Amino acid sequence: MKKLFAAASVLALSTTGVWAQELQIYNWGNYTNPKLIDKFEAETGIKVTITDYDSNDTALAKVKAGGHGFDIVVPSNSYIPIWVGEGLLMETRPDQMPNFKNVKAEFVDVDWDPGRHYTVPWQWGSTGVVVNTKYYDGDINTSAMFLDPPEELRGKINVVPEMGDVMSLSIMYYGGEPCTNDKEVLKKVRDGLVAAKQHWLGMDYGNLEKFAKEDLWAGVNWNGSTFRMRLQNENVNYGYPKEGFPLWMDSVAVLADAKNVEEAKTFQNFVMDPENAALISEFARYANGINGSEPFMPEDMKSAPEIVIPAELVEKGVFTPTCDPETQKLYTRIWTDLQK
Amino acid sequence: MAEVSAMSEPTAGALEREAERDDNRTRWLLSLPAMIIIVLAAAGPLLVMVVYSFLTPGDYGNVKWEFSTQAWVNTILQRDIFDDTLMWADAHLSIFWRSLSLSLITTVMAFAFGLPTAWFIATQPPGKREFWLFLVTVPFWSNLLVRTIAIQELIRAEGVINNLLLLLGIIDEPLQMMFTNFAIAFGMTYVYLPLMVLPIYAAVDKLDFRLVEAANDLYASRWRTFWRVILPLIKPGIIAGSILVFIPSLGAYVTPRVLGGGKNLMFGNLIELQFGQGRNWPLGAALSLMLMAAVMVSLIWYVRVTSRERSNV
CATH class of the missing domain: 1.10.3720.10 (MetI-like)
Known part of the structure; x- marks a missing residue:
């Protein structure tokens, strides 16, 4: 009887008591500021656990497979319609939350989540090129840095294996629109990529160290990640391809089968506070979508060339849409051909 | 009366058979955990793989429950994405x-x-x-x-x-x-x-x-x-x-x-x-x-x- 009572009280505790105050966040690796989590835990008493993923597809596949136990996920804009369409996200109506007033106007009515019924801005940035200007001093604002690389950089180039971004950059370089299924453009893209590959050294993620230590001199990379490289090695510079470059925004969403729904909503509201949004940016070095966060940001971020897009190149950035499954299949084939 | 006693006092042969049956049962019961592990951990997942390989890919990952041999064909043969000719993958x-x-x-x-x-x-x-x-x-x-x-x-x-x-x-x-x-x-x-x-x-x-x-x-x-x-x-x-x-x-x-x-x-x-x-x-x-x-x-x-x-x- 005593045992039964103990078991029952444990059960009661785990559903209603102190242990219920927890939150399982599933986010990109090396992307969440520990200070942000400390602040959240201190203010709300909710215990946070973070699990990493390295690509949108990994996150999508894992959550679709079920049994994940996560409450929060942070997908990129082009994936959010998939998550919503597959019924994986909960309609938490962030637009009715108290801190929603802080969201920058241009990030309210976005294509991927009109009116923000599901998601809250986390960070946004661009995918462009990275060049160590100690080894090459020409114009770096072009995708030719990896598609038709100058002699000096050959053999020291790394392209992040993010199919969507690399395809978008290449398609725009060869005169198409992201998600095109125009075979003429795609043929040029495939042939161009395959021909360029002989000049690449690798296709890998997580190259901060290798760029800082000059194992790698150029490649495709994200702006914030390049910013962090430059802080370790001042020769590492970021270029915005004038042929066009993809923009992306990662947004905080609550999973449809989340166990800690209230805690997750509290977190969504929490990250829309300017001071907290600044903490997010301070760590991963990307811009956030929250008004009034600037005063809380580190000084070196306000004028950083990786954060402030040059005026003449602003309009070359496009938020990439979700490609339809048939087009995606073509891209996978090209991608496999590239890596065979 | 004679019949009843025959049933209540089983012959030596029947006893032996029963002992054997008990023995068999114990053996099965003892090997059950091992068999469950083999089925759940080895055969089960393998079966899932076999079944999935004969289905149609879902639009955004996962599978649709429609039979297809496309995946198997595509391991060896594929249509060229540009001129649609069938060729070695x-x-x-x-x-x-x-x-x-x-x-x-x-x-x-x-x-x-x-x-x-x-x-x-x-x-x-x-x-x-x-x-x-x-x-x-x-x-x-x-x-x-x-x-x-x-x-x-x-x-x-x-x-x-x-x-x-x-x-x-x-x-x-x-x-x-x-x-x-x-x-x-x-x-x-x-x-x-x-x-x-x-x-x-x-x-x-x-x-x-x-x-x-x-x-x-x-x-x-x-x-x-x-x-x-x-x-x-x-x-x-x-x-x-x-x-x-x-x-x-x-x-x-x-x-x-x-x-x-x-x-x-x-x-x-x-x-x-x-x-x-x-x-x-x-x-x-x-x-x-x-x-x-x-x-x-x-x-x-x-x-x-x-x-x-x-x-x-």
Whole structure:
């Protein structure tokens, strides 16, 4: 009887008591500021656990497979319609939350989540090129840095294996629109990529160290990640391809089968506070979508060339849409051909 | 009345049968946990793979429950995306070939380093052998990824090996070793070497050295002794070691990805692509089963070779 009572009280505790105050966040690796989590835990008493993923597809596949136990996920804009369409996200109506007033106007009515019924801005940035200007001093604002690389950089180039971004950059370089299924453009893209590959050294993620230590001199990379490289090695510079470059925004969403729904909503509201949004940016070095966060940001971020897009190149950035499954299949084939 | 007593007092034969039945039941009950584990952990997932390989890919990952043999056809044949002609899926085949050849190279290199190592350990005085064997197993204590990244530190442009060679004046500028096939083969050899050393050690340990002495007494040259006496006797250990190295190399994923830089896919990475960015789970399942078939073929070969050995003896 005593045992039964103990078991029952444990059960009661785990559903209603102190242990219920927890939150399982599933986010990109090396992307969440520990200070942000400390602040959240201190203010709300909710215990946070973070699990990493390295690509949108990994996150999508894992959550679709079920049994994940996560409450929060942070997908990129082009994936959010998939998550919503597959019924994986909960309609938490962030637009009715108290801190929603802080969201920058241009990030309210976005294509991927009109009116923000599901998601809250986390960070946004661009995918462009990275060049160590100690080894090459020409114009770096072009995708030719990896598609038709100058002699000096050959053999020291790394392209992040993010199919969507690399395809978008290449398609725009060869005169198409992201998600095109125009075979003429795609043929040029495939042939161009395959021909360029002989000049690449690798296709890998997580190259901060290798760029800082000059194992790698150029490649495709994200702006914030390049910013962090430059802080370790001042020769590492970021270029915005004038042929066009993809923009992306990662947004905080609550999973449809989340166990800690209230805690997750509290977190969504929490990250829309300017001071907290600044903490997010301070760590991963990307811009956030929250008004009034600037005063809380580190000084070196306000004028950083990786954060402030040059005026003449602003309009070359496009938020990439979700490609339809048939087009995606073509891209996978090209991608496999590239890596065979 | 007579009938009742016959039933209540069973004959000796019936008793025996009952005992046998009880015995059988106990045996089944005792083996039940093992069988559940085999079904749940081995046969079940395999069955899921087989079923998935005959389904249609879902639009954004996962599968649609529509029968299709497309995935199996596509492991070998694919339509050209530009002119729609049916042709060999040369991307898959060349990736498979890369995995196969790198695994063979790894096995040969592991053998080249493993045999002398095993020989050295087995010919130490018995008291010292344990210490050397212990050293061989030390790398297993740390995670595979940690060991792989440690190798990366050795071979990078400003790594230990390059700095040493520069210091000795053997090279003028750093060698590009990271992100090459050399790096993959080097890394995999290091990682799987103990799997080669241990079975060969066991075989050399059992070797009857009187036979070697006899060969020497009969004026066999050292090479001939090795080739005609020692090698045939330790062959089972060599084959076991080669299989143990070859199979995991064929499906290796972490080491090629970290040391090879991901530019050229290995078969394991190709499978991962289908479950991730490619969103073609049936093709991924079919490719995995193809890999399993390749492993099975090499195992059958092993069983054939070793059983022939035994019948020869």
